[in-house]
Amino acid sequence: MNATVPDAQVGPRPALVSWFDHHRRAAVQSFLRLWREPIQSLVTCLAVGVALALPAALWALLQNVEAVSGSVQTAARFTLLLDQNTPFEVATQLAAELEGQANIDDVETVDRADALKDFAYGIGLNELMDNLDENPLPHLLHLHPDKNLSSAELDALFISLSTLESVDQVVFDTQWQARLGAAIATARRLTAGVGVLMVLGAALILGNTIRLGIEARREEITVIKLIGGGDGFARRPLLYSGLWSGAVGGLLGAVLVALLFGFLAGPADELFTLYGSDQTVSGLGFKGAFGLTVAGGLAGLVSAWSTAFIHLRRIQPR
Amino acid sequence: MISFERVSKRFERHDALRDVSLEIAREEMVFLTGHSGAGKSTMLRLLMLLDRATSGRLVVNGKDVATIRGRQVARYRQDFGFVFQDHQLLFDRSIFDNVALPLDIAGFHPRDVGRRVRAALDKVGLLGRESANPAVLSGGEQQRVGIARAVVARPKVLVADEPTGNLDPGLSAEIMALFEAFHRVGVTVIVASHDLALISRLRHRIITLKEGRLVGGVGR
Numbered sequence: 001m002n003a004t005v006p007d008a009q010v011g012p013r014p015a016l017v018s019w020f021d022h023h024r025r026a027a028v029q030s031f032l033r034l035w036r037e038p039i040q041s042l043v044t045c046l047a048v049g050v051a052l053a054l055p056a057a058l059w060a061l062l063q064n065v066e067a068v069s070g071s072v073q074t075a076a077r078f079t080l081l082l083d084q085n086t087p088f089e090v091a092t093q094l095a096a097e098l099e100g101q102a103n104i105d106d107v108e109t110v111d112r113a114d115a116l117k118d119f120a121y122g123i124g125l126n127e128l129m130d131n132l133d134e135n136p137l138p139h140l141l142h143l144h145p146d147k148n149l150s151s152a153e154l155d156a157l158f159i160s161l162s163t164l165e166s167v168d169q170v171v172f173d174t175q176w177q178a179r180l181g182a183a184i185a186t187a188r189r190l191t192a193g194v195g196v197l198m199v200l201g202a203a204l205i206l207g208n209t210i211r212l213g214i215e216a217r218r219e220e221i222t223v224i225k226l227i228g229g230g231d232g233f234a235r236r237p238l239l240y241s242g243l244w245s246g247a248v249g250g251l252l253g254a255v256l257v258a259l260l261f262g263f264l265a266g267p268a269d270e271l272f273t274l275y276g277s278d279q280t281v282s283g284l285g286f287k288g289a290f291g292l293t294v295a296g297g298l299a300g301l302v303s304a305w306s307t308a309f310i311h312l313r314r315i316q317p318r
Numbered sequence: 319m320i321s322f323e324r325v326s327k328r329f330e331r332h333d334a335l336r337d338v339s340l341e342i343a344r345e346e347m348v349f350l351t352g353h354s355g356a357g358k359s360t361m362l363r364l365l366m367l368l369d370r371a372t373s374g375r376l377v378v379n380g381k382d383v384a385t386i387r388g389r390q391v392a393r394y395r396q397d398f399g400f401v402f403q404d405h406q407l408l409f410d411r412s413i414f415d416n417v418a419l420p421l422d423i424a425g426f427h428p429r430d431v432g433r434r435v436r437a438a439l440d441k442v443g444l445l446g447r448e449s450a451n452p453a454v455l456s457g458g459e460q461q462r463v464g465i466a467r468a469v470v471a472r473p474k475v476l477v478a479d480e481p482t483g484n485l486d487p488g489l490s491a492e493i494m495a496l497f498e499a500f501h502r503v504g505v506t507v508i509v510a511s512h513d514l515a516l517i518s519r520l521r522h523r524i525i526t527l528k529e530g531r532l533v534g535g536v537g538r
C-alpha cells in the first residue's frame with residue numbers, strides 16, 4: 001500500500017470532447033442494454049410499434065385511395081342527352097365532329113333504344129320496356145375528355161357542350177368527386193388525430209419503461225450524484241434508451257404495416273382494377289418506414305427527457 | 319480551508335448541530351468523534367452539500383457554500399473524495415468500472431482512466447482484481463475499493479464517514495493507515511469515527527462532538 005505511486009499528470013479533457021465521448025458511450029451502452037433483457041425490450045418496442053403502426057397504416061391506405069381517385073378522375077365522362085327529336089344520323093355526325101376536337105378523346109353514340117335497354121338492365125327491370133308505350137330517352141353521346149384536362153378546363157368544356165345545338169342536357173357527375181374529396185379530407189384529419197393520440201400513447205408507454213429503468217438504477221444514480229455527477233450525466237443513458245426503444249419500436253411498426261399491406265394486397269389490387277385503375281396497393285415504402293423509425297425515436301427521446309426531468313431530481317443522496 | 323462559523327442544523331424538533339465553529343486547515347488530517355447521534359454525519363453532509371445548515375456559515379476555499387446551487391453542486395462535489403460506511407459500490411459492474419466512475423464524470427480519456435484506476439487500485443492493494451465484481455470481495459476489500467474510487471480523481475479533500483464501522487480491528491487499522499498515507503502526500507483528510515481506541519493511537523487532531531456541540535479539538 002503506497003500512496004505515492006507515480007503516474008502521468010493528466011487531467012480531464014476539454015468539456016466538449018468528454019461530453020461527446022460520454023454521449024457516444026451512453027448511446028452504445030444503452031443500445032446493448034436493450035439486448036440484456038430481450039423479452040422486456042421486445043414487449044416495450046412492440047407496444048410502441050403497434051401504437052405507431054395504426055396511424056401509419058391509415059396514412060398509407062389514404063395515399064393509395066388518393067392515388068386511385070386521381071386516376072379515376074381522369075376517366076371522367078360526360079353524357080350528352082340530345083334533343084328528343086334529333087335523328088340518329090345527326091347524332092353520329094355530331095359525335096364525329098366532337099371527336100375531332102383536341103380536348104376530347106373519344107365519343108361513343110348510343111341509340112335511344114339501346115339506352116333504354118341499358119337503363120332497364122341497370123336497374124333490373126327488363127319488363128319495364130314492355131310496359132312503356134314510348135321510349136322516354138333521347139339518343140346519347142358518351143364523351144371522354146382528354147385525360148390531362150384540369151378541372152377548370154373540364155368546366156369550360158362542360159359549358160361549351162351545353163351550348164351546342166341539338167344538345168338538351170349535359171350530365172357531368174362531379175358530385176361523387178366532391179364527396180370523395182371530402183371523405184379523403186375527413187380521413188386525413190382522422191389519421192392525424194389518431195396519429196397524435198397514438199404517438200402520445202407510445203410516449204406514455206416509453207415513459208413508464210424509463211421510469212422503471214430509473215427505479216432499477218436508483219442506486220447508480222444516487223452514487224453518481226454523491227460523487228459529483230450532474231443530472232445531465234445521470235440522464236444521458238436514459239435518453240438513449242428512450243431513443244433506441246422508440247426507434248426500434250418505429251421500425252417494428254413499419255414491419256407490422258408491411259405485413260398488413262401484404263395481407264391486403266390481393267383483394268385491394270382487385271378493388272383497384274374494378275375501379276378501372278391499373279395501380280397496385282403500395283405500403284409505407286422505404287421513406288415511410290424511415291419516417292416511422294425517426295418518429296418513434298423522437299417520441300422516445302421526448303418521453304425519456306420529460307420522465308428523467310421529473311424523476312431524477314427526486315433522487316437525492318441521503 | 320474549511321471553516322464552520324456558528325453552524326447549526328435543526329431537524330424538525332431536534333438540533334443535530336448547535337453553534338459549531340471550527341477550522342480545518344489545508345493538508346490537515348482530523349478525526350471527528352462522538353457517540354452515535356452526536357452529529358458527525360450531519361457535519362460531513364453539510365460539507366458535501368447533501369444538506370444545508372439552518373443557520374451560520376460554512377466557508378470552503380473562501381467561498382460560502384450557501385451560494386453554491388443547482389448545477390454547481392455536482393461540480394463542487396468533484397473536488398472531494400467521499401468514503402461511505404456502507405461503501406456504496408455498484409454490483410452491476412466490475413471493480414474497474416466502479417473505480418472509474420468519478421473519472422468518467424470528470425471526462426478523462428479512456429486511456430488515462432485505465433492508468434489512473436490501476437494506480438488507485440494499486441494504492442489500496444487490489445491491483446489485479448479489476449475485472450472482478452465487487453460483490454465477491456470481503457468487507458475490508460470492498461471498503462478499499464470505495465477508497466480507491468474516492469481518491470482516483472486526486473481530490474484535494476478526502477472525507478470518510480465511519481469507514482471502519484463494519485470492519486474488525488485489524489482491518490480498521492489497515493484502512494486508517496491508508497488514510498494516513500494519503501494525508502502524507504498532501505491530501506486534506508477528514509474521518510468521522512466513534513472508534514476512540516483506534517483513532518487516539520494515531521496522532522492527529524481529534525474533534526469531539528456531544529449532542530451537536532463541540533466539546534474538544536477545536537484548537538490545535
Ligand SMILES: Nc1ncnc2c1ncn2[C@@H]1O[C@H](COP(=O)(O)OP(=O)(O)O)[C@@H](O)[C@H]1O
Pocket residue numbers: 329330332333334352353354355356357358359360361
Ligand atoms: N434527516 C434527518 N431527520 C431528522 N433527524 C435527523 C436526520 N439526520 C440526522 N438526524 C438526527 O440528528 C442527530 C445527529 O445525527 P448524525 O449526524 O447522523 O449523528 P452521528 O453521525 O454522529 O451518529 C441524530 O439525533 C439524528 O437522529
Ligand SMILES: [Mg+2]
Pocket residue numbers: 358359360479480
Ligand atoms: Mg453517522
